Amino acid sequence: MGAVAVHGWTGRILCVDLTTRESRHEKIPAEFLQAYLGGRGLGVRLMRDWYRLDPFDPAMPLIFAVGPLCGTPAPTAARLSVVSRSPLTGTIYDCSAGGRFAWRLKAAGFDALVVTGKSATPVAIAITPSGTEIVDAGQLWGKTVHDAVTALAGRGSVAAIGPAGERGVLFANIMMGEGNSVGRGGLGAVMGAKGLKAVVANGDQPVVIADPERFGKARQDVMRLFRASPVIFGELGIGEYGTPALVDLMRQRRMAPTDNFRRTVFEGSGNYSGPAIRRDFHAKKDGCYGCPIQCKKSTPAGEHLPEYETVSHFGGLNGIASLASIVKSNTLCNELGMDTISAAATLSAWGEARGSFPDGEEVLRLLADIAFRQGDGELLSLGSRRVAEALGRPELSMSVKGLELPAYDPRGAYGMALAYCTSNRGGCHLRAYPISHEILRKPIATDRFSFSGKARIIAIAEDTNAAIDSLVACKFSFFGATLEEYAELLSATTGIGYSPQDLKEIGRRICLAERFYNCDNGFGVADDTLPERFFLEPGSSGEGVEIPPIDRARFDEELQKYYRIRGLTPEGMFADRDFLVKQP
């Protein structure tokens, strides 16, 4: 131990090489942690020497990184980020997930686990306070997520892949034991390519908070803001109904993607609204470990009920109005370890290409085929962009950089349109989360049909969220709280003064590093755009709401503003080739 105690971080990385079956501990310099915090930021920094590798190259690291707030009672902070390069998009990739696993990993004494190499036979990594073991997982290979988690539960908290990850489905998830997913970009396939079925963590060291009194006060402030937020604890909010509380709202705003984004209103969406799910499935509160919001819902028997994106994409996007069938699709994806948004959107693109969307029964059959890469599933396992290209209809993939768009039609929210394109991991709503202000009016409302100011707003929000993903906290906290309170929690935990502005600057460093990696891997202005459909076809106007196509010239103008704000060239590139090496 050094003379000065470091609070909030463990200062150590666990490196496991599956080729040599060796593990070792590395120290992380404190300056380095202070400059990138943890989670996404730490993971992105650790990728600096590896981001050019093919995602399935054995040397490609798969990084599980927790943050300084993990292990403390900071609301929504029992989370981690998993970082690597996405086989679906080819971009740098991170995804945040809640669950005990994050907590247990940190409690084993690590800020991050970096897995490299490739095992010839299936294995699992078991991390305990007394050491790390690589254990045989041959008998678990082929098992569903649920079965794998159950088999390993005795050893600690589990992160595992299902058959989809084992077989390299490009949108395979890594699933946390309680059902939270590391979703979207196919990091489950990266894990599968390493022959790694699961990681189990079982640490028990508490995190010491530098200033408990200050921490307690900041925590109270956060909770008060949660209670003051209609979206969080309001009687119609996500605490009550989960994210499907958005179904009715998106219907009313006429921006619920329907029939592969050909329309933006689905008549049957009332069947899977928040109140409908509560009524039909007796939904009860559930959620990430230690989170007071508990935005997830499950049945009395413990079956996880789908999130907003999932009900909408397995519902309206494929023209399916049966909630029972949607719930089954969701459960099947969770069991097989696949991303629901990409799976449903890929089926929808494929459905439009062949002239009919799959019905509920067919969806279930196709999902199984995808996970096992058989029949039509062989092609579908590659995601919508590759499917649409293979079918000669590339315009039907509703994706950006190959990542399927979630259930917010960009014609209904122009900040969202821009943010899908500037996101460093492809068409994702969570990077800048403009839905918060364009739709939910938090912290303030912006005009959803205007591009004015959106470039700046998106850049600021990307930075803010990169910091949040590095703490690691849940974005939903910020429907109520702000960086002010979380900077307090961080300062109290670490004993180092962080202001919200400091956090945004850290976030900016992270976003720019990601962008640099992407540019170096060949991404540029041509990739920062939406599918043609959104510039050419209107959505479903009505009830006094017009949903015209997006004005391309105005979109391009705002994108150029974004580049200028980011210090990029008009091609979206870095003028300074040495940008990266100048960063800490």
Added chain:
Amino acid sequence: MFDQITAYTNKLVADRSALPGEIAIAAQDDVLIVDGNPALAQLAGDVLARLSCLGLVAARSSLPFADFLVARAPRKESFIIPRDTETRTFLHDIPFLRREEMGSDPASVIARLLGSRKGVVVEGVGIVASGALTIEQAYINYSSVFHSTFVKYLQDVLHDGFVLPGEAESFAAFRRDWLRPLSADGLAFRCGPLADPAVILHEITTVGRYTVERGLVDSFFGNISCRAGDVIYISQTAASLDALAGCIDPVPMDNSSTFGITASSELLAHRRIYEVSGAATILHGHPKFAVVMSMECEEVGCTVTDCWKECDRVRMLGDAPVVAGEIGAGGLAKRVPPVIAGPRRAVVYGHGVFTVGEKDFAEAFRAMVEVENWCREEYFRRVAERLKIGP
């Protein structure tokens, strides 16, 4: 963006929180733009360029209260803690910068303070407030600082009297010149019962505007609703009372749809009030004297320390009951409904006023005027009493 800057400059003048001609607003898109009073505009631009924010307001407050609070604060203090609870929930505290602490580069000192908080009081200069996403947000944060320093100064005067030279004169001028009589006279209200949705939306928009135009409340803080059958028409969260067109959610009483997720954070309180009182309309705002007086508890030997949320007594301000309770899913939705049915009005500790109308908004509006006027008179009566007795 220039149209926005003009709009919010005009708003600061209209609501009389800033001095005309001493207002500047800065905004950054891909370029930084500033407009307004040249010296303040220079400062606003220099501060904003250092922040990850879109907008910034720098203006001289129309009242010297914030400066007085700074001058009255003990030397070692560097921030003001608002006493009104809603402002405090969102601002936590308000840092200030004394004249002598500004140094050669005030912009960087102010930027550092704004790096942690939404608004700051700069002695001799005014209030500087930022907005992360919009100019409106900077305006709202300016308004919050103005509101909470107003409330705190009035309380401090009541408790501690005047301590600085010039304070008594300023206070007298404030009472004589700045304050205006409040009344509902000359306003046209539609007679209830209101049933047609189009009429309801129109009336809510009109009455919301009245509350601001008459100086009863600050535009951003408050909400308003009308019940017709099984539907509550309620203003949206983060909406301005004087700009409610398109910002009213029809929410079913039985929660059968969730699109009211964007409704005011006080939806639950409104719903419960309708359930227990049979009212048709509800008005909620933060009139300043009612906020001040709600915190003047004369209870002796009370052991409650967090009065604003823990106090379980019902005190009275004239004929208005006062209860405690946090915003939203906290306590006020529980404590207001039981006391409001009879008197048709209730005050929430350190927060604001709820009033209800049996049939339409006329009654609710008048009730709010009455509560605020009563509190205003009572406040000045107590100040006079205090000043007579001397410190």
